[in-house]
Amino acid sequence: MSFKEMQLVSGEQIQSRLETVKELKSDTNELYEIVKDQETGEHYLHYAYLHVNVAEGNQEESYHHLLPIESDDVLGLIFGEQEFGYPVNWKRAYLRNGPEGNYVWFDPGASQEADRYEKMGEDIKQLLLEFKQGENKSEAKVRELFERLDRVKKEGTIPDQEDPAADKNNDSGR
Numbered sequence: 001m002s003f004k005e006m007q008l009v010s011g012e013q014i015q016s017r018l019e020t021v022k023e024l025k026s027d028t029n030e031l032y033e034i035v036k037d038q039e040t041g042e043h044y045l046h047y048a049y050l051h052v053n054v055a056e057g058n059q060e061e062s063y064h065h066l067l068p069i070e071s072d073d074v075l076g077l078i079f080g081e082q083e084f085g086y087p088v089n090w091k092r093a094y095l096r097n098g099p100e101g102n103y104v105w106f107d108p109g110a111s112q113e114a115d116r117y118e119k120m121g122e123d124i125k126q127l128l129l130e131f132k133q134g135e136n137k138s139e140a141k142v143r144e145l146f147e148r149l150d151r152v153k154k155e156g157t158i159p160d161q162e163d164p165a166a167d168k169n170n171d172s173g174r
Helices: 011-017 071-078 108-133 139-155 164-171
Strands: 018-026 030-037 043-053 059-069 094-097 103-106
Touching: 011 018, 018 043, 018 071, 030 071, 043 071, 059 071, 108 139
Parallel strands: none
Antiparallel strands: 018 030, 030 043, 043 059, 059 094, 094 103
């Protein structure tokens, strides 16, 4: 079974199934290498780093990340035609280990999406508050509110307010 189909992967499975194809970079604190799952033939970009926890008496902790890569990416990495640095080039979901030695999937894009929705929620709240505090509750103002809410949804930010002079012309006689 592919690691991609598993929510939790044990460290033992990782160690027993992965073999190094090519080391890309190695120094005292970091390692980048291409590894291959012997069971499925899938390739991963392995990033490992050593963290010295000063608060715990200089205890060393190692962390591992495994980014699934396609065959074209493998060749690009081997021939030095593709960047691989963490976290800049790690935009897709990847496996990362935790303190218990198990690996779980982490999707960096998901946190960016959550931030975008949180901002949209704040913008919608602001628009509703402005409408509630305003004196004019005409049909035209309600329509404008809904149009602005639709644009927040589409554009992800509060659109500029319409020309107030145009509102007065639309509201005449109400």
